[in-house]
Amino acid sequence: MPTPDKVAADARARLDDTIADLVRYLTFPSISCQPDNFADVRRLAEVIRDDLTKTGLENARLLELEGALPVVVADWLHAGPDAPTLLIYGHLDIQPVELENWHTDPHVAKIEDGRLYARGSADDMGGWISHMAAISSWLRVNGTLPCNVRVLIEGEEEIGSPNLERFMDTYPEAFDADVMVLTDCENPSVDVPGLTVSLRGLMEVELHCEALGADAHSGLWGGIIPDPALALCKVISRLVDEEGRLIPGRRPVTDKMRAAAAEVPLPDKTIRDGAHLLDGVDPLPEHGDPAGVWMWRQPAITILSTTLPAPGREKNAIRKSASAKLSVRLAPDQTADEMLSALRGAIFDRPAPAGVNLRLDVIDAHGGGWLYEPKGPAFAAADRAYVKSWGRPLVQVGIGGSIPFVALFGRRFGDLPLILNGVLDPLSTAHGPNESMHLGIFEKAIAANVYLLDELGKMGKAALAR
Numbered sequence: 001m002p003t004p005d006k007v008a009a010d011a012r013a014r015l016d017d018t019i020a021d022l023v024r025y026l027t028f029p030s031i032s033c034q035p036d037n038f039a040d041v042r043r044l045a046e047v048i049r050d051d052l053t054k055t056g057l058e059n060a061r062l063l064e065l066e067g068a069l070p071v072v073v074a075d076w077l078h079a080g081p082d083a084p085t086l087l088i089y090g091h092l093d094i095q096p097v098e099l100e101n102w103h104t105d106p107h108v109a110k111i112e113d114g115r116l117y118a119r120g121s122a123d124d125m126g127g128w129i130s131h132m133a134a135i136s137s138w139l140r141v142n143g144t145l146p147c148n149v150r151v152l153i154e155g156e157e158e159i160g161s162p163n164l165e166r167f168m169d170t171y172p173e174a175f176d177a178d179v180m181v182l183t184d185c186e187n188p189s190v191d192v193p194g195l196t197v198s199l200r201g202l203m204e205v206e207l208h209c210e211a212l213g214a215d216a217h218s219g220l221w222g223g224i225i226p227d228p229a230l231a232l233c234k235v236i237s238r239l240v241d242e243e244g245r246l247i248p249g250r251r252p253v254t255d256k257m258r259a260a261a262a263e264v265p266l267p268d269k270t271i272r273d274g275a276h277l278l279d280g281v282d283p284l285p286e287h288g289d290p291a292g293v294w295m296w297r298q299p300a301i302t303i304l305s306t307t308l309p310a311p312g313r314e315k316n317a318i319r320k321s322a323s324a325k326l327s328v329r330l331a332p333d334q335t336a337d338e339m340l341s342a343l344r345g346a347i348f349d350r351p352a353p354a355g356v357n358l359r360l361d362v363i364d365a366h367g368g369g370w371l372y373e374p375k376g377p378a379f380a381a382a383d384r385a386y387v388k389s390w391g392r393p394l395v396q397v398g399i400g401g402s403i404p405f406v407a408l409f410g411r412r413f414g415d416l417p418l419i420l421n422g423v424l425d426p427l428s429t430a431h432g433p434n435e436s437m438h439l440g441i442f443e444k445a446i447a448a449n450v451y452l453l454d455e456l457g458k459m460g461k462a463a464l465a466r
């Protein structure tokens with residue numbers, strides 16, 4: 001039996017032990033947004049550090065920065081100078097839990113119908129552990145790894161990785177690699193492995209509409225003076241088409257985008273169930289563009305709040321002014337500035353209703369979208385590894401939301417092959433109640449990672465350059 005197959009067989013035989021490690025880590029409430037749990041994040045980081053050493057990795061340690069939760073790192077760099085170095089990124093912190101909605105204890109893993117339920121199971125403990133299991137089996141069966149490896153497990157991903165760039169600046173050697181696997185993303189299904197190649201960005205604006213020096217009696221003046229609240233609604237409605245889709249900033253759709261989205265169809269039933277549509281309410285029509293095009297590649301707008309009075313606080317008056325906070329998802333390759341000028345054009349290039357005063361303020365313009373072209377031998381190597389494990393190559397998918405660490409890695413290391421994948425699937429409900437990981441996906445991910453190390457090692461560092 002060729003060595004990689006032996007290693008994969010060993011990893012399969014040890015699946016129960018790997019799951020036992022996972023279950024142990026999941027007992028830590030490593031919730032990074034709650035100061036009461038900072039000690040749990042730190043304790044888990046220490047346990048993982050010690051386990052990485054037991055696995056056979058070297059230099060396992062916690063990277064520390066003032067005011068930041070630690071990052072666990074370790075490495076194994078004995079594959080020789082011609083072998084590429086793979087960086088594996090994952091995170092050990094988890095989202096908080098709302099106990100009332102869980103049907104099991106979120107910090108006590110439970111296996112049911114082939115899924116492992118616990119907060120953090122798929123996001124992201126299972127993701128990086130699937131790599132540790134592969135490394136562990138390589139070292140046990142072969143005594144060496146096919147390529148050099150660095151492991152980096154962050155403790156602040158769920159709060160937006162606020163200190164990750166400082167870690168990159170302070171500990172550049174921990175990020176020194178030829179190829180990176182960022183493991184925190186989704187597969188379209190149990191049978192189809194996903195490679196994430198785009199994320200939408202995000203910005204927030206506030207639209208103000210002002211018309212009067214004081215609120216006016218609606219019985220006396222209604223019908224002959226403009227109502228700023230209605231003018232506000234009217235101006236917002238100019239930003240969207242009849243179906244409510246944002247018009248300014250909309251992107252031209254290429255055949256390639258359509259083809260990629262068509263590979264991952266989203267049936268109406270999945271949309272209905274996933275988004276809890278009421279009977280009689282339909283998903284927006286596709287107009288020839290598959291759902292993925294609208295979710296991943298086009299901008300979208302949502303009204304977050306308005307300054308209109310809450311129920312019970314209203315009065316029969318025309319209010320002197322009104323504002324709305326709007327959240328805008330940006331196309332992956334769209335900057336916040338581009339979107340802002342498109343919005344300004346749509347709002348100010350035509351007369352305001354009855355000449356009311358309009359103002360558009362930027363609340364937050366982080367942007368943070370990501371669009372990536374996965375070309376070159378590292379992705380061919382990943383496809384070969386996935387064919388051996390999943391029986392098919394990776395399918396390119398997008399994400400409609402933003403993940404700050406991905407945009408950051410893209411900005412700092414965009415010239416390297418960045419393989420963005422993970423163990424999530426559409427039923428994982430990451431961040432929601434009853435988070436779970438499909439154990440079949442976990443097993444296939446471990447085997448894919450066994451073969452990925454082999455494929456990258458066989459290729460050599462020089463051949464990896466994109």
Ligand SMILES: [Zn+2]
Pocket residue numbers: 091123124157184
């Ligand atoms: Zn995550």
